[in-house]
Amino acid sequence: MNKMCYNSIIFFIIKTQLAVHDFEQSCPCTADTLEEFFMQPCNPNAKLETKCLHAGYTPKNGGPGTVPIVQSTTYRFDSTEKVAELFDMPMEPMYSRFANPTCDAVEQKIAALEGGVGAMLTSSGQAASLLSVLNLCSAGDSIVSVSTIYGGTVNLFGVTLKRFGIECIWVDPLADEETISQAIKPNTKLIFGETIANPALTVFDIEKFAKIAHAHQIPLIVDNTFATPILCRPIEFGADIVIHSTTKYMDGHALQCGGVIVDGGTFDWEKSGKFPDFTEPDESYHGVVYTREFGKMAYIIKARMQLMRDFGCYPAAHSAFLLNLGLETLPVRMKQYCENAMAVAKMLKQSDKIASVTYPNLPDDPYHEMAKKYLPNGTCGVISISIKGGREAAVRFMDALQLASIEVHVADIRTCVLHPASATHRQLTEEQLKAAGIDGGLIRISVGLENIEDILADLQQALERV
Numbered sequence: 001m002n003k004m005c006y007n008s009i010i011f012f013i014i015k016t017q018l019a020v021h022d023f024e025q026s027c028p029c030t031a032d033t034l035e036e037f038f039m040q041p042c043n044p045n046a047k048l049e050t051k052c053l054h055a056g057y058t059p060k061n062g063g064p065g066t067v068p069i070v071q072s073t074t075y076r077f078d079s080t081e082k083v084a085e086l087f088d089m090p091m092e093p094m095y096s097r098f099a100n101p102t103c104d105a106v107e108q109k110i111a112a113l114e115g116g117v118g119a120m121l122t123s124s125g126q127a128a129s130l131l132s133v134l135n136l137c138s139a140g141d142s143i144v145s146v147s148t149i150y151g152g153t154v155n156l157f158g159v160t161l162k163r164f165g166i167e168c169i170w171v172d173p174l175a176d177e178e179t180i181s182q183a184i185k186p187n188t189k190l191i192f193g194e195t196i197a198n199p200a201l202t203v204f205d206i207e208k209f210a211k212i213a214h215a216h217q218i219p220l221i222v223d224n225t226f227a228t229p230i231l232c233r234p235i236e237f238g239a240d241i242v243i244h245s246t247t248k249y250m251d252g253h254a255l256q257c258g259g260v261i262v263d264g265g266t267f268d269w270e271k272s273g274k275f276p277d278f279t280e281p282d283e284s285y286h287g288v289v290y291t292r293e294f295g296k297m298a299y300i301i302k303a304r305m306q307l308m309r310d311f312g313c314y315p316a317a318h319s320a321f322l323l324n325l326g327l328e329t330l331p332v333r334m335k336q337y338c339e340n341a342m343a344v345a346k347m348l349k350q351s352d353k354i355a356s357v358t359y360p361n362l363p364d365d366p367y368h369e370m371a372k373k374y375l376p377n378g379t380c381g382v383i384s385i386s387i388k389g390g391r392e393a394a395v396r397f398m399d400a401l402q403l404a405s406i407e408v409h410v411a412d413i414r415t416c417v418l419h420p421a422s423a424t425h426r427q428l429t430e431e432q433l434k435a436a437g438i439d440g441g442l443i444r445i446s447v448g449l450e451n452i453e454d455i456l457a458d459l460q461q462a463l464e465r466v
Contacts, residue, residue: 125245
């Protein structure tokens with residue numbers, strides 16, 4: 001019987017190279033051989049544009065040209081013995097709560113784009129944030145996060161994780177290395193930041209925080225949602241784990257919610273000595289030792305084996321199919337988002353009704369030099385502006401827009417706006433809003449792909465009504 005190795009592992013399903021490696025015998029799943037069978041054979045030297053189209057799936061002779069949708073929860077087997085074997089060492093998909101061939105192809109593609117050893121899709125960006133932390137932390141542990149992150153993540157870390165017994169210690173992203181190091185406790189298991197903060201648009205100094213994290217033998221997790229791997233690849237700057245809300249630019253069309261966790265395979269869990277869950281037997285799964293069995297893939301396999309098995313926040317195959325369509329055009333879209341956003345930022349800078357325009361690509365932006373280092377090809381299509389007159393003026397401006405829509409969304413192909421203090425960051429205290437760089441007049445503009453003249457005209461007519 002043919003067997004395939006799927007990254008979709010409850011061991012969990014130790015990656016296939018879809019439709020490429022067929023085995024008559026069980027795959028020799030050891031730390032030495034796993035990486036060989038993990039990635040779909042796309043030229044590692046291929047440019048990102050090529051990987052967006054070809055990584056993750058190669059059709060067999062006469063096979064479908066696009067990634068097939070395997071819309072099934074279950075997979076049938078010829079014998080009870082076969083099912084028993086899979087529960088001992090799952091080598092094929094057996095249940096779509098944690099593994100699906102369509103999702104697997106997209107996971108391989110995103111891992112290739114970020115330069116990681118493996119990836120795991122989730123049903124939302126929040127699920128990716130949660131599982132990325134829970135894979136490292138237990139009750140009694142702590143994490144360190146910069147304060148300028150997405151409001152939903154602020155609540156997740158500051159409220160929900162606290163109920164789990166996990167403390168979040170907030171730090172200023174501009175603090176010096178000594179101050180940040182002082183925030184790290186003996187029980188701290190990770191540092192977290194966003195490449196481009198939502199909506200403050202601060203640029204995260206990845207190398208600085210990676211240096212601090214590694215000096216304390218803990219990994220750095222970076223949310224790369226706004227940048228995408230087209231504009232920044234955090235692993236190349238020292239990040240160990242990268243997450244995304246794929247709902248945003250990766251999907252790009254506001255079609256489905258999703259998230260992803262990418263394992264860089266760079267952190268030495270054994271050397272750290274702080275992660276016994278990786279280096280000691282997991283009694284919930286036959287006493288497996290992740291670092292011993294899976295080497296550089298220990299983190300992402302443990303995430304699927306323990307957390308996806310138990311939480312089940314895995315996307316449907318059709319959602320992964322739609323995500324893949326977005327990924328195929330990601331390089332073209334990101335280029336145009338950046339061009340349109342720069343034109344909008346320049347126009348708004350000239351308006352006497354705007355108190356400030358925050359866009360790291362602007363030469364006078366305080367994060368411009370940081371952006372040149374980490375994001376030389378652009379800083380996404382999101383702009384934050386503060387309108388003179390505060391909240392009331394911001395509401396008048398937004399309600400006057402005709403082309404741009406008011407949405408609880410960002411990074412769409414269509415231009416949209418949001419008032420963070422009233423929406424995504426509504427649950428934050430005044431102190432937390434200030435720390436996140438948000439005031440009552442702040443508006444987040446997600447510049448879309450409409451003709452730039454139409455976008456500028458719509459913004460101008462709305463300003464005239466303020």
